[in-house]
Amino acid sequence: MLANLRTLFMTRNLKYTIPALILVAGAAFGFQRIQSDNPEKESLILRLVTEALQGVHYQPRQINNEFSEDVFSAYLELIDGEKRFLYQSDYDFLAKSRLLLDDFLKSGDLKFFEESTALWTKRREEARRRFTRLLAKPLDYTTMRTLETDAEKRHFVKDSAAMDGFWADYLASRVMDRLYDRAYEKKDSINSAFLPGHPAFAKNESEARLKELEIHDEWFDGLESMDRSDDFGYFINAYASAFDPHSQYFPPQQQEAFEIEMTGQLEGIGAQLQ
Known part of the structure; x- marks a missing residue:
């Protein structure tokens, strides 16, 4: 052969x-x-x-x-x-x-x-x-922190606590990106209902978070289907x-x-x- x-x-x-x-x-x-x-x-x-x-x-x-x-x-x-x-x-x-x-x-x-x-x-x-647990409740959007998105500039995390922290920051950034896209989708106005502090933010945040859960579930369904x-x-x-x-x-x-x-x-x- x-x-x-x-x-x-x-x-x-x-x-x-x-x-x-x-x-x-x-x-x-x-x-x-x-x-x-x-x-x-x-x-x-x-x-x-x-x-x-x-x-x-x-x-x-x-x-x-x-x-x-x-x-x-x-x-x-x-x-x-x-x-x-x-x-x-x-x-x-x-x-x-x-x-x-x-x-x-x-x-x-x-x-x-x-x-x-x-x-x-x-x-x-x-x-x-981990992501199922983290996305089950509102994430922290108030603490100022930096998320390095370039994996080449990051080291592998040390332990489970550090991995929790990375995933919490990663998911929070994705949810907020989704909310900010909605808040600023019109060039001439800002929809503050998608920003922290607005009475409707909790509802919109929940919907954005559940959407992230859906996306990640689909991703991991694909991973778990691998043989x-x-x-x-x-x-x-x-x-x-x-x-x-x-x-x-x-x-x-x-x-x-x-x-x-x-x-x-x-x-x-x-x-x-x-």
């Missing part, structure tokens, strides 16, 4: 081979979902995609510590680039493997994937309970992006959706969309 992939990719224009590689990597296993009891298949897919990427590029990257660090950074960016879930202690724990991901790739060891996925899932569940195949997609894409930022691996069902979107048809069943 790998030899055939290399032959196929090296005989075509490079700008077309990268998307083809990612699609074929998913198709190589017959569009089967990756099950949690089949880590051998996951190890094989990871090696297949990485080796095929090496075969496609005219100057492939060496699988070494520098590559490992890039994979680690890409993976953290994918799962928590905004630093809304993981603590500093979580980062420190995962960072112990930042120079070992190249070795894990060569050996097919999925220990880092297992540990990081379990940790990310746990922190997502905590985050849902191991989706989690593995994040992991393998960290390796792919370390080779080339424009390369992407699609898990089988995502690949089907991609094919339908791009071509209007699904290979294998003869279906075509008009």
Whole structure:
């Protein structure tokens, strides 16, 4: 299979081979979902995609510590680039493997994937309970404080109390943005009913807060619908992006959706969309 992939990719224009590689990597296993009891298949897919990427590029990257660090950074960016879930202690724990991901790739060891996925899932569940609790009552809109929105300028938070504080500030800023948009939606007048101090503010604040709860519930419904195949997609894409930022691996069902979107048809069943 790998030899055939290399032959196929090296005989075509490079700008077309990268998307083809990612699609074929998913198709190589017959569009089967990756099950949690089949880590051998996951190890094989990871090696297949990485080796095929090496075969496609005219100057492939060496699988070494520098590559490992890039994979680690890409993976953290994918799962928590905004630093809304993981603590500093979580980062420190995962960072112990930042120079070992190249070795894990060569050996097919999925220990880092297992540990990081379990940790990310746990922190997502905590985050849902956190924003549900915080949005259940009015937030603090009176205390003057600064919220750094650029995640690159923030550190991971120290503990649960600090995470509560970050989420409280983050949610309060979103609710107030929503209220201020309503208050200043007309250029020539201000609707003070959406500003603190007005008798109608409590009602409008409650509606804005419930809207934020609805938005976040939808977001986390999507996160909770992810299965191991989706989690593995994040992991393998960290390796792919370390080779080339424009390369992407699609898990089988995502690949089907991609094919339908791009071509209007699904290979294998003869279906075509008009």
